[in-house]
Amino acid sequence: MDDCTKSCEEKLNESLGAIDFSTFVISLGTSALYHLGANVPEVQTAGVISLPLARNVIDIIAMLKEKTAGNLTGDEEKLLDALLFDLRLKYVEACGKQSAAGDTP
Helix, strand or coil: CCCCHHHHHHHHHHHHHHCCCCHHHHHHHHHHHHCCCCCCCCCCHHHCCCHHHHHHHHHHHHHHHHCCCCCCCCHHHHHHHHHHHHHHHHHHHHHHHHHHHHCCC
């Protein structure tokens, strides 16, 4: 590996930090929030909100919780529980808003 490639990889690793289970789950949660329209400017939400994609990501997180049961630390379990609770609540709220507006998911 040449010096340029090595330094680029080192910089990338430093900027991203270590990837662990919690970081992975948080990135999935961020993806779900994006599909629910969170932190997206009002003018852009129409093209961003996708309830089916949000539901898919929430289901993936729930599957991970089920498949990793008994193998997680207490903090990781709490993270999954809190994240799933919050995402499911936001999903139901988004469905209600969409129903009130007369849109289809």
